Amino acid sequence: MARAGDPIDYTSFLTTNDLFVNPYSFGVMANCDRTNAAGQPLKCNVLVQDQCSGNLVDHIGLASNGVVYSGIRQALEHKPVRLDCTAL
Structure with missing residues (x-):
């Protein structure tokens, strides 16, 4: 849960192919759904491969990956993140 009075909602996009945050689970935020x-x-933690198993995005690629971008837009609109696995 978000803390009372905290106006910011957080969403963390994670990838199993992350070589900078290793293991990727170190990027998981606790108690923030x-x-x-x-x-x-x-959900405040979105693992790309849970929804799009064939997407091999790495840490640096998260910033420019169309699949992740589709999720960021949903998160900013306060909607459940359902990644578009066909996005470029």
């Missing part, structure tokens, strides 16, 4: 105004559950 939340619910949006519509009552939908929002």
